[in-house]
Every structure is written in structure tokens, then in C-alpha cells.
Amino acid sequence: MSVETEARPRSRAGLALPGDEKLRFAIFAVLLLAAPFWLPLVGSYTDLGTRVLVYALAAMGLNLLLGFTGGLSFGHAAYFGLGAYGTGLMLRYVGPNMWLAVLAGVLLGGVAATLLGPLVMKRRGIYFAMITIAFGQMFYFIAVRWNNFTGGEDGLTGFQREPLALPGGAIHLTTVPFYYFVLAFFAVGAFVLWWVLNSPLGHAMVGARENARRLEFLGVRVERLTWIAFAISGFVTALAGSMSALLNNFTSPLDLYWQLSGYFVIICVLGGMRNFWGPFLGAAIYVLMQDYASSVTKNWLSVIGLMFILVVLFFPRGLLGVLARRRSA
Amino acid sequence: MSLLELHHVSRRFGALQALSDIDLSVEQGELRAVIGPNGAGKTTLFNLVSGLFPPSTGRIVFDGREITGERPARLVARGIIRTFQITEIFPDLTVYENLRLAVEAAMGLTFRPFLGAAGRRTVAERVEALLEAVQLADKADRVASELAHGDQRIVEMGITLSREPRLLLLDEPTAGMGEEETAHMVGIIRRLNRERGITMLFIEHDMDIIFGVADRITVLDNGTMLAEGTAAEIAADEAVQAAYLGGSRPGAHA
Amino acid sequence: MQLLLFGAFNGLIVGFFYALMALGLSLILGLNSVINFAHGGFMALGGYLAFTLAPFIGFWGALAVSPFAAAALGLVAERGLIRPLYGRDPLYSLLLTFGLALILEDMTRTIWGAQGVPFAIPDFLNHPLSDVYFFLTGYRLLVVIVAAVATGALFAVLRYTRLGVCIRAGNADLETVASLGVNIYLLRALNFALGILLAGLAGILAGGQLGLTPTMGSSLIMPSFVAIIVGGAGSLIGSLLGGLIIGVAAGVTTMYIPAASEVVIYLIMALVLLIRPRGLLGQEGLFE
Numbered sequence: 001m002s003v004e005t006e007a008r009p010r011s012r013a014g015l016a017l018p019g020d021e022k023l024r025f026a027i028f029a030v031l032l033l034a035a036p037f038w039l040p041l042v043g044s045y046t047d048l049g050t051r052v053l054v055y056a057l058a059a060m061g062l063n064l065l066l067g068f069t070g071g072l073s074f075g076h077a078a079y080f081g082l083g084a085y086g087t088g089l090m091l092r093y094v095g096p097n098m099w100l101a102v103l104a105g106v107l108l109g110g111v112a113a114t115l116l117g118p119l120v121m122k123r124r125g126i127y128f129a130m131i132t133i134a135f136g137q138m139f140y141f142i143a144v145r146w147n148n149f150t151g152g153e154d155g156l157t158g159f160q161r162e163p164l165a166l167p168g169g170a171i172h173l174t175t176v177p178f179y180y181f182v183l184a185f186f187a188v189g190a191f192v193l194w195w196v197l198n199s200p201l202g203h204a205m206v207g208a209r210e211n212a213r214r215l216e217f218l219g220v221r222v223e224r225l226t227w228i229a230f231a232i233s234g235f236v237t238a239l240a241g242s243m244s245a246l247l248n249n250f251t252s253p254l255d256l257y258w259q260l261s262g263y264f265v266i267i268c269v270l271g272g273m274r275n276f277w278g279p280f281l282g283a284a285i286y287v288l289m290q291d292y293a294s295s296v297t298k299n300w301l302s303v304i305g306l307m308f309i310l311v312v313l314f315f316p317r318g319l320l321g322v323l324a325r326r327r328s329a
Numbered sequence: 330m331s332l333l334e335l336h337h338v339s340r341r342f343g344a345l346q347a348l349s350d351i352d353l354s355v356e357q358g359e360l361r362a363v364i365g366p367n368g369a370g371k372t373t374l375f376n377l378v379s380g381l382f383p384p385s386t387g388r389i390v391f392d393g394r395e396i397t398g399e400r401p402a403r404l405v406a407r408g409i410i411r412t413f414q415i416t417e418i419f420p421d422l423t424v425y426e427n428l429r430l431a432v433e434a435a436m437g438l439t440f441r442p443f444l445g446a447a448g449r450r451t452v453a454e455r456v457e458a459l460l461e462a463v464q465l466a467d468k469a470d471r472v473a474s475e476l477a478h479g480d481q482r483i484v485e486m487g488i489t490l491s492r493e494p495r496l497l498l499l500d501e502p503t504a505g506m507g508e509e510e511t512a513h514m515v516g517i518i519r520r521l522n523r524e525r526g527i528t529m530l531f532i533e534h535d536m537d538i539i540f541g542v543a544d545r546i547t548v549l550d551n552g553t554m555l556a557e558g559t560a561a562e563i564a565a566d567e568a569v570q571a572a573y574l575g576g577s578r579p580g581a582h583a
Numbered sequence: 584m585q586l587l588l589f590g591a592f593n594g595l596i597v598g599f600f601y602a603l604m605a606l607g608l609s610l611i612l613g614l615n616s617v618i619n620f621a622h623g624g625f626m627a628l629g630g631y632l633a634f635t636l637a638p639f640i641g642f643w644g645a646l647a648v649s650p651f652a653a654a655a656l657g658l659v660a661e662r663g664l665i666r667p668l669y670g671r672d673p674l675y676s677l678l679l680t681f682g683l684a685l686i687l688e689d690m691t692r693t694i695w696g697a698q699g700v701p702f703a704i705p706d707f708l709n710h711p712l713s714d715v716y717f718f719l720t721g722y723r724l725l726v727v728i729v730a731a732v733a734t735g736a737l738f739a740v741l742r743y744t745r746l747g748v749c750i751r752a753g754n755a756d757l758e759t760v761a762s763l764g765v766n767i768y769l770l771r772a773l774n775f776a777l778g779i780l781l782a783g784l785a786g787i788l789a790g791g792q793l794g795l796t797p798t799m800g801s802s803l804i805m806p807s808f809v810a811i812i813v814g815g816a817g818s819l820i821g822s823l824l825g826g827l828i829i830g831v832a833a834g835v836t837t838m839y840i841p842a843a844s845e846v847v848i849y850l851i852m853a854l855v856l857l858i859r860p861r862g863l864l865g866q867e868g869l870f871e
Contacts, residue, residue: 066674072673122860127812129618129677130618130811130812131812133805134805134808134849135849135852138845138849141845144845145843145845146842147842199442200434200439200444203430203433203439204430206419206426207422207434210419210420210421211417213417214417214418217417218430218431218435218491219402219405219406219435219437224440228440258801258805259801265674266678269674269678299693300689301685302685302686305681305684305685307682308678308683308685309664309686312675312679312682316671
């Protein structure tokens with residue numbers, strides 16, 4: 001029987017990737033590792049790659065909830081922004097320790113999501129969306145109003161990336177080393193998500209998306225499951241927020257604003273929210289579009305608004321969703 | 330000893346007397362059919378036994394222990410498992426993933442953070458055993474929603490089996506199935522009963538299945554128990570003949 | 584004491600804006616099963632249309648006409664964009680109205696400018712009605728009266744007209760309404776337009792009080808969501824009540840702890856969700 005088990009294709013053999021997926025993942029990893037070298041060759045720049053990683057991580061964190069657990073969270077900017085503020089405030093008020101700064105951001109955003117979880121879990125469907133977005137906005141107002149601590153409407157300044165203390169000495173995080181710094185944290189976040197999704201917990205999350213009632217009859221408490229998904233999702237998105245603060249040496253209430261929550265959702269949908277790497281593809285397209293559109297038009301909001309509408313009407317399954325369907329057909 | 334006993338069980342909904350004074354006992358290892366026209370109270374009986382709501386009066390005893398009024402989750406833990414008339418599966422997952430999810434839930438692994446290689450192997454073996462039991466091994470990697478209706482019901486049966494039921498309540502297991510699918514399902518039911526000794530109570534309309542499979546038959550009509558006995562006894566029972574099998578009632582499923 | 588009254592009255596005015604928004608959102612949430620993110624955009628549109636029309640037809644004419652103009656645009660959006668999405672995963676209608684909200688905000692900014700414009704109200708409405716209660720101006724009184732009349736009219740429409748009866752019945756069971764021969768597509772379209780009508784009215788009233796800015800929609804829509812959650816999904820009276828409660832709470836808080844004036848409404852929401860998850864007057868079993 002065990003021989004048969006191993007011979008079976010996808011999803012059956014446990015954690016190992018089947019051959020062609022292994023190859024594709026290897027290519028993807030090499031592309032990411034080499035990005036600072038090939039990005040300039042195609043007329044781009046390293047910071048753009050870093051930005052893709054930041055948005056991709058935020059959206060992948062959200063997608064654990066949105067695409068895999070089936071919870072319509074429209075408030076994830078809150079945890080992204082809290083991650084950014086946690087890191088910024090730590091560097092500004094406490095001390096120049098990068099590790100502590102990242103930790104502070106991740107904890108601030110992650111713990112907030114964990115604490116709000118039980119309040120949010122009580123309802124499902126579109127009402128869930130409304131509660132998540134409303135709560136998200138609370139932190140926006142705190143950041144705006146707590147002027148003397150957070151910098152208010154103008155945003156938090158007065159901090160910057162510090163040299164990174166490692167056992168072998170300190171590294172100055174100029175553009176390229178900083179890319180690898182973010183890539184390392186991206187890898188950690190992505191691994192956590194991948195590991196969760198391949199555990200019984202992740203299987204049950206997908207089950208909750210597919211048929212929550214049935215899952216309850218199997219004895220799994222769906223509310224608790226959604227809470228855990230919400231918390232993990234919050235931690236990962238907060239990590240992305242922390243990276244964002246370090247990338248820009250700045251964070252503002254716009255990092256907490258509800259419009260950003262919507263951008264994260266459309267990134268997931270655009271790339272394909274049923275696919276693990278879908279949000280990454282979505283983030284790459286979003287960042288490139290933003291980079292380009294902001295240089296040619298002032299009406300960036302209309303451009304992205306139009307993108308929302310076009311995706312909904314013509315690409316509801318997302319790019320990777322369309323590709324997957326074509327392959328299996 | 331009887332596995333399931335109902336003593337003077339009644340249930341009313343407002344003015345409607347859905348079941349009145351039902352006395353019923355099902356032996357360990359028995360395959361019992363519950364028949365009766367629509368509105369006879371068959372599904373109400375299932376809902377009572379599976380704990381969806383308590384009886385208005387009367388007692389329910391399972392395995393020598395009173396279970397009257399216990400909640401579904403508690404009863405599931407005791408081994409009383411039911412299926413529904415609507416197919417309840419995880420549509421976008423493969424058959425294998427459906428069963429794996431069920432096995433992991435049944436083993437209580439869902440909220441365990443670490444599952445080692447040994448744990449994964451145990452899960453895989455149990456899933457393979459389930460696939461074997463419901464004869465779906467060749468369709469393991471198909472997405473459940475793309476299967477024929479009959480196969481979906483069988484997937485559901487597999488999910489139900491993951492809880493290792495002692496008493497299985499099947500609400501119209503072959504409803505909407507073609508001839509071949511029905512035969513497949515009936516074969517599975519027989520085998521589970523014979524090889525694993527699972528006691529089953531099933532609601533069914535198809536007379537061929539009822540008389541071909543059931544050890545004993547309980548006939549409900551208008552919320553009361555009309556008759557109970559072996560297939561031969563029921564076929565010969567005059568009250569049943571008159572009320573049900575004789576076809577004198579319009580709309581009966583004979 | 585006067586400070587408290589001042590705060591409470593200010594809050595009541597803002598609360599009426601929230602309530603008008605929440606009522607419209609609630610109508611659309613109920614029958615169309617859509618969280619209309621673009622509601623704020625339509626609200627701003629109502630205000631700006633009044634601003635543009637006022638020089639030609641006067642303040643009162645603009646007050647009467649522009650909500651209907653906004654509603655007409657809402658009808659177009661419902662027909663063209665939202666209608667194809669009924670029956671699909673609610674995620675998609677959320678995203679669509681989200682996109683629409685962004686476009687409306689951007690168009691408003693492009694047409695009327697990012698700085699915002701003052702919306703002139705008739706001079707006699709600017710004067711306080713009482714020396715003691717200096718905050719009680721004619722315009723504020725007008726806001727309360729118009730909002731109250733509009734709310735009363737809404738409930739009358741729902742209670743006594745055929746359209747209203749169909750909307751209420753459709754909230755309970757859309758399929759049954761359809762089986763009675765009612766054209767539910769038309770019903771949903773009219774319901775959507777009715778919601779936008781209220782939003783447009785809120786936009787004009789708010790414009791006269793707070794001035795018109797392109798972002799007024801996105802800043803007023805969030806408290807309106809909170810109003811619905813506090814009042815309870817499925818209850819229009821709940822939405823009205825929720826809007827007024829958080830408006831007054833924010834108004835009073837502004838007087839004593841200005842920095843907490845927004846946060847307090849989220850604390851109220853958290854409290855309600857903690858104690859009574861379905862909201863003050865929410866229907867049992869809805870979205871649970």
C-alpha cells in the first residue's frame with residue numbers, strides 16, 4: 001500500500017512536491033535570488049523587486065484567509081500598517097536594533113489580529129467583510145489622532161534602516177543587501193503559510209471554505225479554525241508591513257487605510273486566489289502597473305478602479321486560475 | 330442486547346404530532362429499513378436519534394445508556410453517525426482530499442501543530458483503507474464535484490465512515506441514483522454491515538432494495554408505528570397491505 | 584451642560600448623515616446582497632451635483648433635484664455593472680463596487696478639484712436661532728428636519744406602496760416574490776436607486792454643513808458600516824438608531840477628548856459585537 005501511496009500524483013504523498021512542480025519552484029527561486037542582477041538589465045531597478053516582495057507577502061498572508069479559508073477580509077491594511085508602525089516606532093523611540101524592530105512590527109500587527117479575531121468570527125459572508133473593514137479603520141484613526149507619538153496625518157518619520165547585526169559583524173543594508181534581507185523574511189513567511197496549508201490545520205481551512213456545515217458535522221469547530229487562520233494571516237501581513245516601513249524609511253496612515261485593504265484583495269484575485277503563488281503574480285503586476293501608471297497619469301485611482309472592474313467581469317478566476325483550468329482541460 | 334432502543338418516544342411541533350409513542354429496538358449488527366409514505370415521520374425519527382432535537386416525551390437508549398436529549402456532537406462521539414438527503418461533501422477537493430480531511434478530523438489532528446512522518450503515514454493508511462471500503466480507489470484523484478451524483482454520495486459515505494460509526498443512519502442512500510450506481514451503493518452497504526458489523530438504520534423507498542437488503546423492516550404511517558418484522562412478515566401484513574403496499578393510497582412509493 | 588448639549592447636537596447632525604447613508608446601504612445589503620462600497624462616492628456625487636446645479640436652479644431646487652440625479656446614475660451603475668454579478672460569490676460584487684468607489688472619487692477630484700469647494704447655503708440659514716444655544720442655526724435645524732422627513736418618507740414608502748411591500752417581502756424571501764410574478768431585476772434596480780437617493784441627499788446636507796471634498800465619501804462610509812453593525816443587519820430602524828447613536832457618541836466625545844472622537848465609535852461597535860453579535864435590532868440567524 002505504501003508503494004502505491006508514493007506513486008500517486010499531487011496532494012497524496014504528503015509534503016514532497018512532484019517532479020514538474022519541483023522544477024518550476026527551482027526556476028522561481030533562482031529568479032528571485034538573481035533579481036538584483038537581472039532587474040536592471042530589463043530596465044527596472046532593485047527597489048521595485050523589493051516592493052513586489054512586500055506586497056506579495058502581504059497578499060499571500062491575506063490569501064490564507066481569503067482564498068484558502070474562504071473568509072472575506074477587507075481589513076488587512078490594518079495589520080500591514082500596524083506592522084509598519086511597530087517597526088518604525090521601535091527604531092525611532094527605542095533603539096537601532098533591526099531584529100527587535102521587525103519583531104515589534106510582527107507582534108503589534110499579529111497580536112491585534114489575534115485579539116480582534118473572536119469579535120470578527122461571529123458572522124460570515126459579506127457581513128464578515130463589513131466587520132473586518134470597519135475594525136481596520138479603527139487603527140487608521142488612532143494613527144491619525146495620536147499626533148505626537150505617531151506623527152499623525154503626515155506619517156511617522158525620523159527612523160531609518162540600521163546596520164544589521166549578525167554573528168559575523170554588521171551589514172549595511174543598502175539597496176541590494178536590503179533586497180536579500182526582505183527576500184529572507186519573505187521566504188520565512190511563505191514557508192510558514194506553505195507549511196500550514198500542508199498540515200491537517202490547513203486541510204481543515206480549505207474544508208471550511210468548501211463546506212463549513214459538513215466540517216462542523218465532522219467535529220471541527222469552524223469558528224476556532226477561522227480565528228487561527230485570521231491570526232496567522234495577520235502575523236504574516238504584519239511582517240510584510242514591517243518590511244514596507246524599512247523599505248521606505250517611512251510609514252503613514254495610508255498604510256492602514258481601507259483602500260489598501262482592497263488593493264490586497266484585488267492582488268489576490270488578479271493573480272488567482274485559489275493558487276498558493278497567485279498573490280505573488282498579482283503583486284508583481286500591481287507594482288509594475290503602479291510604477292508605470294504613476295509616471296504617465298495623475299488618475300491612478302481610476303486606473304486601479306478600472307482594474308477592479310475588469311478583473312471581476314472578465315478574470316474572476318485570476319491569471320493562474322485561468323492557466324490551471326486550461327492545463328487540466 | 331439491543332444497540333438502540335426507543336421507549337414511547339413522541340415528538341410534536343406545535344399542533345403537529347410528528348411522531349407518537351414509538352417503541353423500537355435495533356439489534357447489534359442489524360440492517361434495518363424504515364419505510365412509510367412521505368410525512369410518515371421517518372426523517373423526524375432520524376433527527377431524534379441523531380440529536381438534532383430531543384423527543385417531546387419518551388426515552389432513547391443506546392448501548393445500554395440513556396442518550397435522550399444529548400447534542401449531536403456528543404452522539405457522534407458515541408458512534409451514532411448520519412447522512413443527509415442532500416449530498417454534503419467538499420466539492421472542490423479531490424476524493425482523496427475529502428477523505429483525508431475526514432480522517433484527520435476524526436483522529437482529532439486538526440488543531441495539533443505538529444504531525445510527524447509517522448502521523449502522516451497513519452493518516453494515509455486510513456484514507457487508503459476508506460478508499461478500499463467504498464471502492465473509490467480508482468477515482469481518488471478526481472475532483473469530487475466532477476463525479477457523477479452516485480459517486481458523490483459514495484464519497485459522502487466514505488466521509489461518514491471515517492468516524493468509525495457503531496450505528497449508521499442513512500437517509501435515502503440511493504435517492505436519485507441510476508441502476509448501476511444503486512447496485513454499487515447497495516453492495517457497499519451490505520459489505521460494511523457484514524464485514525465490519527456496522528448496525529444500520531436506513532430510510533428507503535425502493536422496494537427491491539428494502540426487501541433485498543434489510544434484516545427487518547419498520548413501517549411508519551402518520552407518525553405511528555404501523556408494523557415491524559422481517560421482509561416476509563411485512564409483505565404478508567394486512568395493515569401494511571391496506572395502508573401502503575397495496576397502492577390504494579395515492580402517491581405512495583410502492 | 585451647554586458643552587454637552589453642543590456636542591450632542593453636533594453629533595446628532597453628523598449622526599443623521601450616518602443614518603441616511605446606513606439606511607441606503609442597508610436597503611442595498613438586504614435586497615441586492617451587496618455591500619455598496621461606492622455608496623460614499625455616490626454621496627459625494629450628490630453633493631457636487633447640487634453645487635453645480637445651484638447657480639441655475641437655486642439651493643432649494645438643487646436640494647430637490649440632485650438626489651434624483653445621483654439615483655439615476657446609481658441606476659445606470661446597477662444595470663451595467665452590478666446586475667451581472669447577482670448570484671455569484673459576494674466577493675465579486677464587493678470588489679466591483681470597491682473599484683467603482685475609487686473611480687468615483689478620482690472623477691470627482693478630476694472634475695471639481697482636489698481642494699474641495701464650499702457649498703453656499705441661503706444666508707438666513709446661517710444665523711443662530713437662539714443666543715444661548717448658539718450652535719442651533721437654521722441650517723442645522725433644516726438638516727434635522729429634512730433627514731427626519733426623508734426617513735419618515737422612506738418608511739412610508741416601504742409600508743404603504745407596492746414597491747415598498749415588494750422590497751420588504753423580497754428581503755424575507757426573494758424566490759417567493761419572484762414566483763408571484765414580480766420582476767425582481769427591476770425590483771433590485773429600483774431598490775438600489777432608492778438607496779443611492781438617500782446617499783445623494785446625505786451628500787447635499789453634509790456638503791452644506793462640512794463643505795464638499797472628493798474624499799468626503801470615503802470618510803463617511805466607514806461610520807455608516809459601523810452604524811449598520813451596531814444597529815443590526817436586516818433592520819432599517821436599527822441602521823437609523825445605530826447612525827444616531829454613534830453620531831451622538833462621537834459628538835459628545837469630541838467635546839471632552841477630541842482625539843478619541845472617531846475611535847469611540849469603534850469601541851461601541853466592539854462592545855456591541857461582544858455582548859450582542861447580531862446588533863441591537865438585528866435579525867436572528869442572518870449572516871450567522
